[in-house]
Amino acid sequence: xxxxxxxxxxxxxxxxxxxxxxxxxxxxxxxxxxxxxxxxxxxxxxxxxxxxxxxxxxxxxxxxxxxxxxxxxxxxxxxxxxxxxxxxxxxxxxxxxxxxxxxxxxxxxxxxxxxxxxxxxxxxxxxxxxxxxxxxxxxxxxxxxxxxxxxxxxxxxxxxxxxxxxxxxxxxxxxx
Numbered sequence: 001x002x003x004x005x006x007x008x009x010x011x012x013x014x015x016x017x018x019x020x021x022x023x024x025x026x027x028x029x030x031x032x033x034x035x036x037x038x039x040x041x042x043x044x045x046x047x048x049x050x051x052x053x054x055x056x057x058x059x060x061x062x063x064x065x066x067x068x069x070x071x072x073x074x075x076x077x078x079x080x081x082x083x084x085x086x087x088x089x090x091x092x093x094x095x096x097x098x099x100x101x102x103x104x105x106x107x108x109x110x111x112x113x114x115x116x117x118x119x120x121x122x123x124x125x126x127x128x129x130x131x132x133x134x135x136x137x138x139x140x141x142x143x144x145x146x147x148x149x150x151x152x153x154x155x156x157x158x159x160x161x162x163x164x165x166x167x168x169x170x171x172x173x174x175x176x
Contacts, residue, residue, distance in 0.1 A: 003035065004044060007055060014061070014069035017051040048108060058109040064135040067098055067113050075100035075115065076129050076136035082143035083156070090157040099123065099138070099146055116150055125174045128166075141166040149176045 003024050007015075015023070017036065026032045036053070039045040045053040052070060054061060068075045079097040083089040095105075095112040103117035128142035138146060144167045147154050156162065 004039070007039075007044070013055045014048075014066065015045075015053050015055070016069075016072055017053075020053070062133060062135060063096060063109075063111045064098070064133075064137075066108055066111070067096065067115075068135060070106065070108060070113075071098075071100055071102070071104070071115065073101055074123065074136075076138055077132075078129075078138035078143045078146045079116065079150070080147070082138050082140065083147070086140050086143075086161065088140065088144070088156055088158045088161050116146075118146070118149070122149070122174050122176055127173050128170055141170055145170045145174070145176070 006023060007020075010023075017032065020036060021027070021032050024032075024035070026035065036045060040047055040053070045055065046057065048054055048058065048066070049070060052072075058066065064077050075098045077097070078099045080089060080091075080095075081093060081097045084091065084093045095114045098113065098115045099118050100115050101117060101120060101123055102115060104113075104115040106113050106115075128139040128145075129136055130139070131137070140161065141163055144156070144162055148167075148171070
């Protein structure tokens with residue numbers, strides 16, 4: 001029961017196979033996969049994707065934290081997701097948008113995700129990217145700057161809510 005106790009006492013609820021290996025101190029792959037298989041059968045671990053597990057039902061997880069965990073690398077919420085939430089774009093949100101070092105579309109549970117790839121030269125520049133509900137999220141102006149990087153002719157429905165001077169400062173500071 002020691003492994004279960006270790007797993008369930010953690011605040012973190014999302015784990016990759018390597019995370020479990022380190023957590024439990026298991027170096028033998030066969031032992032690790034057998035342990036994971038048994039915990040999945042008992043309902044302690046919920047498989048999300050190959051090599052990616054949760055200890056709680058997916059509908060109880062923050063969808064953005066789930067996406068960042070799935071990507072298993074630095075990513076932040078930006079572009080359409082932030083701008084729709086803030087009332088700058090009026091379209092319906094078909095997918096949750098993130099910025100990361102890779103480009104990818106995927107679906108987990110009932111959520112569709114679009115991950116846009118940003119060069120490492122710009123990605124790790126944290127100007128106007130702050131932690132909101134445990135997930136890195138762009139401000140309105142950073143989301144506008146990011147979206148203009150990907151599509152310079154993008155149309156914004158509510159331009160009055162955008163501080164264009166701040167957008168320009170962000171673009172200059174980041175370099176795009």
